[in-house]
Amino acid sequence: MSGSEIPEPVTAVTELAGAWLPVRLTEVEQRLRRLVGEQRPPLAGDAASTLEAGGKRMRPLLVLLCAGPGAGEDAIRAATAIELVHMATLVHDDVLDAAPLRRGRPTVVATAGRERALATGDLLFSRAFALLAEPGSERAVRALAQASTALAQGELAQRQDAFDLGVTTERYLYRCELKTAALFECACVIGRERPGPEEAALLAFGRQIGLAFQLLDDVLDVLGPPERTGKARGTDLLDGTVTLPLIRAIEQDPELGRIDLRALDEAGAEQVCDRIAATGAPEQVRAEARERVALAKSGLEQASLPAEDLVMLATVADGVVERYS
């Protein structure tokens, strides 16, 4: 975010949308800030730094876009709630990874310790559900609870697979569905007032761009550059998280499959990143992510959505794979 109120990748879409979209995104941003500001210290500070670190606000953007210009207060609440859940999982993930930096800023776990970071995540999570507690919100509560369950299951699966260089593509994609795609799917339907015939298409769209998003994240972890991604290269390797660029690289350079990930230090992890890059695997995975985005877009075209919505969703989809952070 660094300064501007509306996150950068969102700009391309807000230029296409009417004034309603930036107005609502700003409203979501203000609610997030208000909600965090209301908390007692030390949470107010811990959560505020997570919030300030910003991020792309992709999920709220999807909620608002898929809810459309006619949606009201419920969509704004849903957009805020989904970002709170996302923030909660980031704070918890950083606890597990003992990550020093996220988006170039110190993480809550780094500044305040594991204890406070764990409680901060729990608190952000419960605030999300508190926000949704309004009459008629049961679909939204269910959708967010199910996505949150998937997030935790994805995290569990990833930990289960840690340091296992034999992880298959299928298993990796299964993890990505739980860890990332579920919340994107949720974002595409949670702000809509009632289920409609477009819902299946929107869910499929959310799933594909969620997968593409994770694929690109994993590419960026290998390629960096750190000054753009805001974190060191190879952090996944150091955590023992085997991702698609490494799986594809092993197919071409089987010796990579015999590396002892547990023995890597930061310099070693960067060297492995270079070896992975040398196989061309990251570019191959980037191409796979783009294919998923293309699939996502073509799938939407078959749904009966207004042409304007199609253009905006396609722009969001493109933004998922054309980014560095």
Add this chain to the structure above:
Amino acid sequence: MSGSEIPEPVTAVTELAGAWLPVRLTEVEQRLRRLVGEQRPPLAGDAASTLEAGGKRMRPLLVLLCAGPGAGEDAIRAATAIELVHMATLVHDDVLDAAPLRRGRPTVVATAGRERALATGDLLFSRAFALLAEPGSERAVRALAQASTALAQGELAQRQDAFDLGVTTERYLYRCELKTAALFECACVIGRERPGPEEAALLAFGRQIGLAFQLLDDVLDVLGPPERTGKARGTDLLDGTVTLPLIRAIEQDPELGRIDLRALDEAGAEQVCDRIAATGAPEQVRAEARERVALAKSGLEQASLPAEDLVMLATVADGVVERYS
């Protein structure tokens, strides 16, 4: 639990209630088991062991009692959800404390590691909200989300105070309200179909017995005996958690206020427990817990509740302070 389907301290109340109460408690128990059984491994195993370790099911009992014999499916769901949130916080607390045992059994963090325990807690938490996602459930969702927020805030406050022997009684009680009493308050109203004149009295009842519950927990941490509490004496001291027995003991033995809690090992913690016990502080705190239970009961008598309900709630209140685990 160890063997019997209905937890022990509940028995005194179920003997007073009609058949409806044991039937519903069993239903809650079955739903908890089903819910955990449905999960994929490794969660199914991790959560099942937390569930099997049992506990008193005090919160579901309160939900069902306060909802009354006329309540239906919503109350059973609320009772199940509140126990899931309670389980989630236990699993997360054990991560922070790196606790080896809870109720005499190995904790999730001890058997499966911090990563899996953190994700298990997140998952139990999200399952609680998923359960509540039904039409007309917004009050229940709000109540549980607010209680969950308080739990996290209480945890944050406790970590903030860690190793500080200057913690005041007021600050300690404030932490107990967040960490324990809020969920008891929630339990007393979450299963009731609509707000009524008794609600304020039930909330006050829940608050007092919640505080009494925490006071007694803190007494048991000092006095044990471990074979009944299922954990070593002095674990609070080792975590740096300064509780009322220690605060009261320092008033009488000021040298206790100069101990370096960070330097304690397990044997040292037991010795400090003996010194705290020698001041009579634990018995004093136990008496304070009993006073709160008396307050809780007399407060209820002024509310217009059926005489039968009063007797059952009074029995639960007594059970809060007459226990060893």
